[in-house]
Amino acid sequence: MTLGRARVVVAFTLLGTGCLTGKLPHVGRDAPREHVLRTGPFVFTTDFELARRDPLVDDLLGLRQAIHETLFLPEGNGLVRIVVFDSQQGYDEFVRTNFPELPSRRAFFVQQAQGEMVVIAAQGDRLRGDLRHEATHALLHRSMMSVPLWLDEGFAEYFEAGPEGLNSRHVARLDVDAQRGWKPDLRRLERMRDLWQMNASDYRESWLWVHFASCQSSQTRRELLTYVTNLAHGEPDSLADRLERVDPHYVEACLAHLDDLAGNLANKTLPEEGENYHVGSSIPILPAGDVIRSFLPRRPSLVGTDSASPDR
Numbered sequence: 001m002t003l004g005r006a007r008v009v010v011a012f013t014l015l016g017t018g019c020l021t022g023k024l025p026h027v028g029r030d031a032p033r034e035h036v037l038r039t040g041p042f043v044f045t046t047d048f049e050l051a052r053r054d055p056l057v058d059d060l061l062g063l064r065q066a067i068h069e070t071l072f073l074p075e076g077n078g079l080v081r082i083v084v085f086d087s088q089q090g091y092d093e094f095v096r097t098n099f100p101e102l103p104s105r106r107a108f109f110v111q112q113a114q115g116e117m118v119v120i121a122a123q124g125d126r127l128r129g130d131l132r133h134e135a136t137h138a139l140l141h142r143s144m145m146s147v148p149l150w151l152d153e154g155f156a157e158y159f160e161a162g163p164e165g166l167n168s169r170h171v172a173r174l175d176v177d178a179q180r181g182w183k184p185d186l187r188r189l190e191r192m193r194d195l196w197q198m199n200a201s202d203y204r205e206s207w208l209w210v211h212f213a214s215c216q217s218s219q220t221r222r223e224l225l226t227y228v229t230n231l232a233h234g235e236p237d238s239l240a241d242r243l244e245r246v247d248p249h250y251v252e253a254c255l256a257h258l259d260d261l262a263g264n265l266a267n268k269t270l271p272e273e274g275e276n277y278h279v280g281s282s283i284p285i286l287p288a289g290d291v292i293r294s295f296l297p298r299r300p301s302l303v304g305t306d307s308a309s310p311d312r
């Protein structure tokens, strides 16, 4: 079964040059290329015909606008290739033969050394959310020199949820954790450098900090935007430092924010097991779905690289 999603930072040494001429590896099964639709920064290559006004296309164009208008990010360079297989079987075959080191995941974000961003997914019930999540990674990396791990996932979870960024499943789960004594710890998240360190609760917490900083006050929102701007220019920064300067009790304020969100939820039922977003149900060895430079050096056609993510 294919579960979750994954982000991969790789260099395809067999690639040609340029965004559209560069090829994904294609042992056994080519990536879809029969139908090509370019709009905005996206190039959709699909197994099936996609109308220019297809809701999936409109959705990603809206996502791009939302990200840039919300975060005041520059447009960035290069194209984002959106590869969608028409069947899970075709996707599984492609991923299994070309990325045998990677765990089974519903979708991938691949950043190639030349800068091309590629999202790989398959048709299915969760395609829209998967594309929003992975395309958020792509758009952030396209515009920012540095994207800390926690922020990358926090924004991906936030924008995946829609314009308001509200993820009721995350709220419900975090609320239960908080009632059991859990406290958010942004400094701990900021120290994370390895995707393997992040588990499902870290994704939820990353989402919470983004939502809190966005909504708590004009000051916290300003600090978040300044933080993002500095990172976009490659300047190291700490959102925890910034929030603490605004309010020394910012952790408690974040918990109160969570409590407000939980109170507004009409239905606080926990999501079913296995419904969580990144994690493959109860598979503990792949904490939060995102992978993985450590797999890559074993594959001769792939070279792991940190070049696109200097913070990791």
Ligand SMILES: [Zn+2]
Pocket: 005, 006, 007, 133, 137, 152, 153, 156, 290
């Ligand atoms: Zn992600």
